[in-house]
Amino acid sequence: MQIQPCGPLRGEITVPGDKSISHRAIMLGALANGTTHITGFLMGDDCLSTIDCFRKMGVQIEITDNEVIVEGVGLHGLCEPEETLYTGNSGTTTRLLCGILAGQPFTATLNGDASIQKRPMGRIIKPLREMGASIEGKNDNYCPLTLYPSELHGIEYRLPVASAQLKSAILLAGLYAEGQTTVIEPAPSRDHTERMFRALGVEIETEGNVITLDPPEDLHAVDIAVPGDISSAAFFLVAGAIVPGSELTIKNVGVNQTRTGILDVLRDMGADITESNFRDDAEPVCDLTVRYSHLHGVEIGGSIIPRLIDELPVIAVAAAFAEGETVIRDAQELKVKESNRIAAMVTELSRAGVDVEETDDGMIIRGGKTPCGASFQTYKDHRIAMSLAVLALAAQTTSRINDPEVVSISYPDFFDTLKALGG
Ligand code: S3P
Numbered sequence: 001m002q003i004q005p006c007g008p009l010r011g012e013i014t015v016p017g018d019k020s021i022s023h024r025a026i027m028l029g030a031l032a033n034g035t036t037h038i039t040g041f042l043m044g045d046d047c048l049s050t051i052d053c054f055r056k057m058g059v060q061i062e063i064t065d066n067e068v069i070v071e072g073v074g075l076h077g078l079c080e081p082e083e084t085l086y087t088g089n090s091g092t093t094t095r096l097l098c099g100i101l102a103g104q105p106f107t108a109t110l111n112g113d114a115s116i117q118k119r120p121m122g123r124i125i126k127p128l129r130e131m132g133a134s135i136e137g138k139n140d141n142y143c144p145l146t147l148y149p150s151e152l153h154g155i156e157y158r159l160p161v162a163s164a165q166l167k168s169a170i171l172l173a174g175l176y177a178e179g180q181t182t183v184i185e186p187a188p189s190r191d192h193t194e195r196m197f198r199a200l201g202v203e204i205e206t207e208g209n210v211i212t213l214d215p216p217e218d219l220h221a222v223d224i225a226v227p228g229d230i231s232s233a234a235f236f237l238v239a240g241a242i243v244p245g246s247e248l249t250i251k252n253v254g255v256n257q258t259r260t261g262i263l264d265v266l267r268d269m270g271a272d273i274t275e276s277n278f279r280d281d282a283e284p285v286c287d288l289t290v291r292y293s294h295l296h297g298v299e300i301g302g303s304i305i306p307r308l309i310d311e312l313p314v315i316a317v318a319a320a321f322a323e324g325e326t327v328i329r330d331a332q333e334l335k336v337k338e339s340n341r342i343a344a345m346v347t348e349l350s351r352a353g354v355d356v357e358e359t360d361d362g363m364i365i366r367g368g369k370t371p372c373g374a375s376f377q378t379y380k381d382h383r384i385a386m387s388l389a390v391l392a393l394a395a396q397t398t399s400r401i402n403d404p405e406v407v408s409i410s411y412p413d414f415f416d417t418l419k420a421l422g423g
Contacts, residue, residue, distance in 0.1 A: 001404040003392035008245030009421040017042040017226035029070030034221030036070040046090035056081040080106035087112040099169030101147040102133035103176020111144040154179035162306040164189035187303035227254030240290035241271040261308030269295040297324035313387040319365040328362035339379035373397035382409035
């Protein structure tokens with residue numbers, strides 16, 4: 001796909017539903033008593049993988065034009081799947097599902113695509129085994145993973161990394177454990193699982209970085225409205241900030257505090273972003289307006305990292321256009337995402353003539369000189385593809401993106417929306 005440098009981006013858009021919340025809505029809807037109507041569900045490949053896995057365990061899930069309807073089977077109503085549960089490219093499906101499967105009275109095997117087979121699973125195998133789970137993985141760290149029936153008991157577990165996937169896997173296993181389950185996070189990660197548990201009547205307490213769950217008798221189905229994904233809005237926030245003359249509004253974006261690190265960082269860089277129409281239901285939501293501004297470099301590290309982990313590739317693009325040095329540190333986790341996102345961004349930014357240096361836990365970008373266009377690799381990673389597309393909009397010359405179709409993982413209409421804004 002070719003992308004030309006463009007004039008101002010203007011208009012009003014919505015972005016697809018939040019990926020993390022969409023996964024959880026299917027999973028908890030399946031385990032609840034009663035019917036769950038989900039609006040705003042993300043019809044991306046990752047969330048469709050979650051639907052597929054639950055259908056294979058006997059859950060009826062209907063997809064209509066404007067909602068997804070899950071017929072809950074209750075905590076103990078899943079059936080043994082006849083084949084391997086295929087999780088595609090989705091780390092969230094793989095890890096959260098392990099937590100649920102650990103507590104089932106049947107055997108199930110999980111596997112995903114080439115990227116999933118390289119992602120570390122030892123981090124979930126360890127706590128689940130401590131809870132009594134019987135789980136096998138390739139070299140004790142990789143998919144395919146097989147979980148056998150076992151009795152679980154609650155544990156207190158200190159997470160070695162601030163990972164919502166790991167936290168959620170343990171809490172989901174905690175639904176089936178005898179006694180309380182406590183997770184202690186090194187820094188707060190996204191709390192969508194905890195919020196949805198509360199909405200479904202589960203007793204779960206958060207005090208600072210300590211989360212404690214009491215196993216419930218059952219979950220009560222509630223309807224779920226999924227807000228727009230701030231991780232998808234991020235591409236337009238950066239595009240609006242770096243393409244001269246732009247002004248655009250993204251409506252109905254989820255602005256849960258555990259996800260809004262991108263807003264803090266872009267504002268620190270000098271971006272003009274305003275919030276309007278704020279409302280708070282199970283998740284806080286508002287409209288975001290961004291206007292072009294001169295950006296400057298910043299330092300990004302510490303406890304903000306889990307609040308913007310998926311946005312770091314596109315933040316690196318903003319940094320390439322920002323005057324001065326941007327240092328990203330404490331972001332080792334980026335190496336074990338859908339691709340090694342540190343290596344990917346350093347290589348691709350260099351291709352565009354950006355002064356960028358890889359470090360052990362992040363990168364240093366010396367920005368301010370308009371990048372040139374280039375022929376970019378995506379590493380089959382949706383967020384790398386969209387980040388480079390944003391760079392291409394404000395580059396000096398035409399760019400090419402290989403494998404643009406990978407955006408279907410989280411944002412199937414990304415390029416159409418970009419075009420509608422004038423990209
Ligand atoms: C997710 C958590 C994050 C994020 C991923 C989605 C989730 O991973 O990178 O895209 O839905 O829980 P970690 O929390 O494991 O870093």
